Amino acid sequence: MILSKSILFSAVQPSGKLTIGNYIGTMRHWSKMQNDYHCLYCVADLHSLTIQDKNFSLRESILDTISFYLACGVDPNKSIIFIQSHVPQHSQLNWILNCFSQFSELLRMTQFKIKKTIKNNYIKNTNVGLFNYPILMASDILLYQTNFVPVGRDQKQHIELTRNIANRINALYGNIFTLPVPLISKYGSKIMSLLEPRKKMSKSDINKKNVIFLLDDIPSVVLKIKNAVTDSEKLSRICFDLEKKPGISNLLEIFSSITNKEVHILSEELKGITYSEFKSIVSDHLSKFLLQLQKSYFKYRCNESYLKKVAYEGAFKAQLKAKQTLNKINLKLGLV
Ligand code: TYM
Numbered sequence: 006m007i008l009s010k011s012i013l014f015s016a017v018q019p020s021g022k023l024t025i026g027n028y029i030g031t032m033r034h035w036s037k038m039q040n041d042y043h044c045l046y047c048v049a050d051l052h053s054l055t056i057q058d059k060n061f062s063l064r065e066s067i068l069d070t071i072s073f074y075l076a077c078g079v080d081p082n083k084s085i086i087f088i089q090s091h092v093p094q095h096s097q098l099n100w101i102l103n104c105f106s107q108f109s110e111l112l113r114m115t116q117f118k119i120k121k122t123i124k125n126n127y128i129k130n131t132n133v134g135l136f137n138y139p140i141l142m143a144s145d146i147l148l149y150q151t152n153f154v155p156v157g158r159d160q161k162q163h164i165e166l167t168r169n170i171a172n173r174i175n176a177l178y179g180n181i182f183t184l185p186v187p188l189i190s191k192y193g194s195k196i197m198s199l200l201e202p203r204k205k206m207s208k209s210d211i212n213k214k215n216v217i218f219l220l221d222d223i224p225s226v227v228l229k230i231k232n233a234v235t236d237s238e239k240l241s242r243i244c245f246d247l248e249k250k251p252g253i254s255n256l257l258e259i260f261s262s263i264t265n266k267e268v269h270i271l272s273e274e275l276k277g278i279t280y281s282e283f284k285s286i287v288s289d290h291l292s293k294f295l296l297q298l299q300k301s302y303f304k305y306r307c308n309e310s311y312l313k314k315v316a317y318e319g320a321f322k323a324q325l326k327a328k329q330t331l332n333k334i335n336l337k338l339g340l341v
Contacts, residue, residue: 011152013042014185016089016145019066020053021208023073025217025291026196028298029262030157034188036078038155044084045149045323046074048316051089051096052141055134056209071312073219076301087319089145094327098144099137101334105173106140106166114139115162143167147182148327155188158195159205178337182330193262199233202251217259220299223292230256230288235280243275243283253280260287263294 015031017023023032038044048070053063067088074086089095111117117138121131142163146154147170154164164187171182198204198215210216214229221229234252235241245254245268261268275283305312 010041010043012045012149012183013038013153013155013188014045014047014146014149014151015155016047016049016052016142017070018049018052019063019070020056021061021066022218022220023070024196024206024208025219025259026157026206027208028077028219029193029196029259030190031155032073032077033193033262034155034190035074035084036080039080039083042153044079045151045326046079046084046086047145047323048074048086048088049142049145052138055132055138057130068309068312069306071316072302072305075305075312075315076298081315081319085319085322086315087323088316091316091320092148092323092327094148094324094331095141095144097331098148098327098334099141101338102140102143102147102170102174103137105170106143110166110169111136111139113162114166116159139163139166140170143170146185147171148330149323150183150326150330151185152183153188154185158189161187161189174334178334181334181337192258192268196259197251197255199229199252199255202234202255217291217295219295219302221295223296226292226295227288230284230291231281233284241279241283243278243280244272245269253283256283256287260290263290 015035017027017032035044035046048067050063050067053066071086071088075081079086117136120135139162142160143166146164146167154160156164164185168184171184174181196206198206198210198212199217200212200215204215206216208216214232217226217229233256235256236250236252238250242250243253243257244250245257247254257268257271260266261271264271275286278286
C-alpha cells in the first residue's frame with residue numbers, strides 16, 4: 006500500500022528584514038521537513054500590505070525572502086516555493102472565510118491587540134487588513150488541505166482560529182477542509198528581545214539592539230550579544246529558567262537551536278563559566294552560522310531571474326492545488 010505524504014504549509018511575511026527569531030522559530034526546520042512531507046513555503050506578501058511604510062520596498066523584501074528560503078535549504082524540486090499574490094485563490098477563499106468568521110473571535114486575537122497598540126511610526130494605522138489578517142492566514146492554510154503548519158508560538162492562536170473556521174464550515178457542508186495541526190518546538194518557538202527578554206524578538210522593533218537580523222554584519226552581532234540583558238545574580242549561573250533568568254534562557258535557546266544541541270546538555274556543559282564567557286561562545290557560534298547563511302543568501306539574491314523562475318513555477322503548482330479546494334467549496338456554497 007502506498008501511503009501519501011501529509012501536506013505541510015508555512016509562510017513568512019516579507020514586511021521587514023528577517024530575524025534570527027524567524028529562522029529559529031520556523032525556517033530552520035523547513036529543509037528537513039521536505040523529505041517527510043509535501044511542503045509548500047509561501048511568501049505572504051498580501052499580509053505585508055497591512056503595514057504601510059513609504060521607505061520600505063516590498064518588491065525587494067519579497068525577493069530577499071525567497072533567497073532566504075533557498076539559503077535555508079529549501080529545494081524547489083522538492084517543495085513548492087511561491088508568492089501568495091501569484092495565487093489569487095488565497096484572496097478568493099479569504100472572502101468566503103470572512104463570511105464564516107465572527108467579529109468577536111477576531112477581536113480576541115493577541116497579535117492584533119499587540120499590533121494595534123504599538124505606538125510607533127511603523128504601525129500607527131489600524132487598518133481593516135490588520136484585523137482581517139488571521140482569516141487570510143486561515144485561507145493560506147486551508148486552501149492546500151494542510152495537515153501541519155510549522156510556526157513560532159505567536160502564531161498558535163491563529164491556527165486555532167483556522168481550525169474553528171474549518172470545523173464550522175465542515176459541520177455545515179460536510180468535510181471540505183482538513184484540520185491543520187501546528188508544529189511548535191519546545192525550545193526556540195519564541196525567541197525574545199535581547200534587551201527586553203520578556204518581549205518577543207520582532208522584525209518591527211524600533212530598537213535594533215533588541216534584534217539579531219539574518220543580514221546583520223558580524224561586529225554588530227557580537228556587540229548585540231555582548232549587550233544582551235542577563236540577570237543580577239551574584240554568581241553567573243547558566244541554566245534554563247524562564248521565570249528567573251529570561252535573558253540567559255533566551256541566549257541558551259538561541260545557542261541550542263543553531264548548534265542542534267539540547268538545552269539541558271548545554272547547561273551541563275556550560276556549568277561554572279561566566280556570563281561574559283558564555284556570551285562570547287554564543288556570539289562565536291552565531292557569527293559562524295550567520296556568515297555561512299549569508300554567503301548562501303547572496304549567491305541566490307544576485308540572481309533575480311532564477312528567483313522569479315522559482316516563484317513562477319511554484320505559483321503554477323500551487324494554483325493547481327488551490328483551484329481544487331476553491332472549486333470544492335464554491336460547489337457546496339452554490340456558486341455556479
Ligand atoms: P511572521 O512573518 O511574523 O513570522 C514568520 C515565522 O517566524 C516565527 N517567528 C518567531 N519564532 C520564534 N521567535 C520569534 N521571536 C519569532 N518571530 C517570528 C513566526 O511564528 C512565524 O512562524 N502570519 C505569519 C505569516 C503567515 C503564515 C501563514 C504562517 C501568513 N500565512 C500561514 C503560517 C501559515 C506571520 O506574520 O509570520
